[in-house]
Amino acid sequence: MYRYDEFDQGFVTQRTEQFKDQVRRRLSGELSEEEFKPLRLMNGLYLQLHAYMLRVAIPYGTLNSRQMQKLAHIARTYDRGYGHFTTRQNIQFNWPSLADTPKILEELAEVEMHAIQTSGNCIRNVTADHFAGAAADEIADPRPYAEILRQWSSLHPEFSFLPRKFKIAITGAPHDRAAVQVHDIGLQLTRNEAGETGFVVFVGGGLGRTPMIGRKVRDFLPEEDLLAYSEAILRVYNLYGRRDNKYKARIKILVHETGLEELKADIEAEFAKIRYGVLRLPDEEVRRIEAYFAPPPLEVLPETDGAFEARKAADAAFAQFVAHNLNPHRVPGHVSVTISMKPIGGIPGDATDVQMDEIAAIAKAYGHDEIRISHEQNVILPHVKLADVPAIFDRLVAGGMAEGNSGLITDIIACPGMDYCALATARSIPVAQRISERFGGADRQAEIGELKIKISGCINACGHHHVGHIGILGLEKKGEEFYQITLGGSANENSSIGEIIGRGFSSEEVVDAIETLVDTYLGLRSSKEETFLDAYRRVGDDPFKEALYGTG
């Protein structure tokens, strides 16, 4: 993975000092809260319902065991013993004090980490496929490009006061696990006919109040133009993005209101002016950064392992884990393992300090010291020998992290909702917990198969409900929570926005409603291979409406 050199180390250290001084000026009154707000946000510090929340960046979700141990230490020392992995592959701490934050940032800087631009109206943490560098279907590792973008976007002098937040995601595989089409900029690595590397570029995707799928602006952007083209997009957005209404300020609205062709022309015109300037990426430099991400040396091993197979035959929980939590690796005899942060009835994405330490230890022992956080709020060990999976599984069982539910109905994404978030209109975590309990039986989940449920506690859609196969949006009417259900959303290479199925359900009814939808699907699917999403796309929403509301 990327290693800081002296320059990078100096950068984060200085940034920490700068923030310390900003906190001092706030406390002395030199900065008003209004003025301090964008400064603290740019350093990941939010004011939540009960306390400050600090969001720490995990660039493109990649970290090593030393860094994971540091996060455990921070959870233990400055928080209440846990952290929460987010849908941007970051981690948040929910209970730090303002006075402690500079100290926390100093500790993070010791292990090459920071909280730069994890919130605020600036370019946020760049996300990437969590199986990057390991997946069998990958064209190239997207992380070197994510790292280059991370650097270029850090404390950018021109783009630190954008109309609104700006999110970039990149995937290196044709099967998009990074949801690039619902980002402000989505990049998909590709090769042209000459075999050169470049990107398909999407602009203007996003969720929130007005969900939109990104529009393609480039079929092939050459590698060397990555920064110049990004800068052109950002300049057009910074100058022309709406600033009169915060709900209309994302670039997706600009795309929508200006029209794709006109905006594309604006971007191209700006790009033409700067294309051959200082931002052009020299090949040697890209290759140099790529070398940081060179995969660990992995021996080619037999595709199967005797002990592994025997365990699978004898142990149903292990078999379930194997069936759902392993991803094919490019090197035979290896896999990527998903460690579920979704225990049945638990809080999606929460990890205790003890669990973080244990993940770090397992990664060191069996995983070449590499850890990833997925945007689905799970933890990944990208490079693992198939033969080591039983031993890893045993340790996960002991740590309460062995649920074999990756991609299944209990692998729920939920935003913090009313339990933490000041903007929430309803709770989301307890709904996730109740659904998880209802469907938590191993056989039942396996029978249902792949089904992504995503829950947001308000219209801002941090839980990505628009792209859930089943999406749940918590709203409020006359002091009562109610939940609106959408069906058919998806955030992969065939992205779609879910459709509202009908009137919402009360907190008491909503889990029954989900069960009705699931049973309806089980009754109409053409075979076990037809997933919920496929079945929905085939039959449309009528049968589901009928089951939920009857016909009048």
Added chain:
Amino acid sequence: MSKIYKNGAFHEEDWIRVASEEPVPASGNVLVPLARYLAEAESLSGSDASIAVLVSPGDNVEDIVAHLDKLALVAVDFPKFSDGRGFSSARVLREEFGYKGDIRAVGFYILDQIPLLRRCGVSSFEIVKPEVLAALEKGEWPEVTRYLQPVGAVEEAPAGTRPWARLSLRSSTAEAAE
């Protein structure tokens, strides 16, 4: 008189801002909104007053390209510090249109934005906030002096092999002096 900060020193300068309808004074320093300047460029250039253009958020600096060599000053307005359009306006003016005159930030920007504005090509600052004045007088310049974006406005030293990494010359002289 307003306090102006430029090249590490303060001085006082007087600029009269005229709105769209007000008469333009016959002499003195006059700051004219961009749209009005365009509409009246000819009569204004005949005036004895020195004329500068005020660029507001939403103005397109490309519109004054043809007039840049007549303008000794372009002021970029920040009616609200959170509106970052002026950063791009200044940078485009300096780097894309090669404007050589003074680019002045006016309005309600905050201290932490000054170093960023400087790198975007702003060369002088009209200061309205007393705490900003006090901080600059104390020599404060709150920034990270290792940059990850090359800019064309300020001379900076390359850092290592990354073509986008730069070191502030400010800091190297300051550090060398220590």
